[in-house]
Amino acid sequence: MNKEQYTKISKELKFPTGAFIGGKFVDAMSGKTAATVNPATGELIANYASCGVEDVEKAVKIARDLFEKGTWRTMHPTERKKILLKFAKLVEENTVELAVLESIDSGKPIYECLNTDLPETVHCIEWHSEYADKRYDEMSPSGLGALGLINYEAIGVVACVMPWNFPLMTAAWKIAPALAEGNSVIVKPAGITTLSMLKLAELGACAGFPEGVLQVITGSGSVVGKALGIHNDIDIISFTGSTDIGRDFLRYSADSNLKKIVLELGGKSPFVVLNDVADLSDAVENAMAASFWNMGQNCTANSRIILPNNRKAEFIEMMVKSLDNWKIGDPLDPQFKLGSMVSEAHFNTVMKYIEQGKKEAKLVTGGEPLKIGSGLFIPPTIFTDMKNDATIIREEIFGPVTAVMGVDSDEEAIALANDTQYGLHASLFTNDLNKAIHYSRLIKAGTVAVNVFCEGDITTPFGGYKLSGFGGRDNAKHAHEQYTEIKSTYIKLNI
Numbered sequence: 224m225n226k227e228q229y230t231k232i233s234k235e236l237k238f239p240t241g242a243f244i245g246g247k248f249v250d251a252m253s254g255k256t257a258a259t260v261n262p263a264t265g266e267l268i269a270n271y272a273s274c275g276v277e278d279v280e281k282a283v284k285i286a287r288d289l290f291e292k293g294t295w296r297t298m299h300p301t302e303r304k305k306i307l308l309k310f311a312k313l314v315e316e317n318t319v320e321l322a323v324l325e326s327i328d329s330g331k332p333i334y335e336c337l338n339t340d341l342p343e344t345v346h347c348i349e350w351h352s353e354y355a356d357k358r359y360d361e362m363s364p365s366g367l368g369a370l371g372l373i374n375y376e377a378i379g380v381v382a383c384v385m386p387w388n389f390p391l392m393t394a395a396w397k398i399a400p401a402l403a404e405g406n407s408v409i410v411k412p413a414g415i416t417t418l419s420m421l422k423l424a425e426l427g428a429c430a431g432f433p434e435g436v437l438q439v440i441t442g443s444g445s446v447v448g449k450a451l452g453i454h455n456d457i458d459i460i461s462f463t464g465s466t467d468i469g470r471d472f473l474r475y476s477a478d479s480n481l482k483k484i485v486l487e488l489g490g491k492s493p494f495v496v497l498n499d500v501a502d503l504s505d506a507v508e509n510a511m512a513a514s515f516w517n518m519g520q521n522c523t524a525n526s527r528i529i530l531p532n533n534r535k536a537e538f539i540e541m542m543v544k545s546l547d548n549w550k551i552g553d554p555l556d557p558q559f560k561l562g563s564m565v566s567e568a569h570f571n572t573v574m575k576y577i578e579q580g581k582k583e584a585k586l587v588t589g590g591e592p593l594k595i596g597s598g599l600f601i602p603p604t605i606f607t608d609m610k611n612d613a614t615i616i617r618e619e620i621f622g623p624v625t626a627v628m629g630v631d632s633d634e635e636a637i638a639l640a641n642d643t644q645y646g647l648h649a650s651l652f653t654n655d656l657n658k659a660i661h662y663s664r665l666i667k668a669g670t671v672a673v674n675v676f677c678e679g680d681i682t683t684p685f686g687g688y689k690l691s692g693f694g695g696r697d698n699a700k701h702a703h704e705q706y707t708e709i710k711s712t713y714i715k716l717n718i
């Protein structure tokens with residue numbers, strides 16, 4: 224399909240705008256609404272329910288009652304799996320509509336929504352659905368006189384507070400394992416990208432989720448997010464977002480029922496090329512994706528490129544040449560790999576960092592916003608020749624901005640890679656297997672990708688060290704662990 228066809232679909236899209244509470248789309252009890260706009264055009268897409276504390280109270284009560292009643296929790300895991308797989312199928316069947324909705328609400332290119340966000344969302348739901356009836360519980364080595372059963376029980380009411388950069392994919396990462404384990408799940412999507420989550424809830428209902436298993440409370444973080452955080456009847460919050468708000472969630476928990484908090488936070492990840500890499504072309508291609516994919520609005524963006532001093536000029540030249548592969552423009556035009564920044568506020572934050580970068584580093588390319596309609600477009604921006612204490616090296620920018628740094632040895636490269644308060648991700652390029660193993664062990668990050676930029680796959684757990692978060696992991700069987708409690712039953716045997 225072409226731009227005109229996607230634009231036509233975007234005008235005809237049908238999607239809910241109410242909060243999804245107790246199996247129905249409803250207005251906020253206060254009647255309040257909030258606007259969500261298309262950042263690539265500035266046009267209003269819809270007004271959605273802006274919920275308050277009273278809506279959160281209602282949803283949590285429904286979630287708790289359902290959990291205690293056991294409709295979903297005690298369902299045979301194979302039956303849960305079948306409903307979840309039907310959900311995955313419906314998401315797959317609605318790929319084009321969901322991709323267009325995601326694109327207009329967030330500014331993401333339709334190319335990426337169709338080729339990455341939607342297929343990965345479907346695959347993630349499928350994987351966790353399948354795991355529902357494949358995980359075995361354990362028995363302890365307690366000897367012949369006793370039986371020690373170790374069971375993983377659903378934790379209860381799960382609340383997920385979401386970011387805006389991968390709305391559908393992050394939702395799938397959270398809700399699929401939580402639902403597969405039998406929990407009641409409440410999602411608060413990010414205010415500026417609310418619509419695709421509401422559509423997911425609609426598809427969940429069509430798939431046969433019992434009322435109240437999956438609820439979506441739309442509204443602002445400071446009201447809905449906080450009300451979930453301090454609620455005394457929520458068992459766990461899975462939070463993905465900024466480090467500052469992550470700290471708030473720890474406070475909310477401390478001030479309420481000590482609910483479990485899982486934090487997936489920001490990053491300032493390194494992309495390291497060791498000195499044995501003769502042909503730089505593969506590393507350059509990956510460095511571009513690591514820096515600019517999703518307009519750099521990516522928690523694993525590699526925004527510190529570290530390589531031997533004597534290869535730096537060549538590497539930068541090759542990066543600039545490959546900008547042709549990273550064309551930016553109307554997100555609904557499938558020829559573009561880069562779209563709009565997500566909001567005016569975020570655009571301004573990124574531009575402030577770029578202006579700061581111009582004072583503390585040498586600008587290689589980019590650095591000025593592009594005038595494309597009334598959208599918020601920032602081209603790939605590369606800096607070099609700064610000190611390691613520069614703001615653009617220390618702070619997460621979350622935009623299409625990267626910095627290239629030179630070192631004189633592999634040891635120096637790894638030391639520089641680790642010189643950050645974050646620890647979410649790192650890329651490491653080398654042709655030497657011994658170096659790959661040795662240095663990936665030394666890098667303090669939750670994921671080290673060797674000779675590729677990626678976050679691993681659905682079978683590898685994902686999460687951060689240091690300020691990038693703690694408390695659990697997304698993806699793989701490890702994601703299920705965070706949504707369960709371990710129950711030990713010790714039975715004395717009279718034999």
Ligand code: NAP
Nearest residue numbers: 385386387413414443444448449464465468487488489522
């Ligand atoms: P954010 O400002 O922290 O917001 C995240 C969520 O928290 C949103 O739903 C937001 O609601 C809500 N929120 C805001 N203020 C709150 C408050 N006072 N109390 C409770 N909830 C509140 O983060 P963001 O700007 O959306 O996302 C960008 C950040 O997320 C980056 O730092 C990025 O690295 C991180 N991130 C991490 C991962 C990962 O897996 N590690 C993945 C993606 C993003 P509103 O939208 O309504 O304000």
Ligand code: MG
Nearest residue numbers: 259260328415
């Ligand atoms: Mg929006």
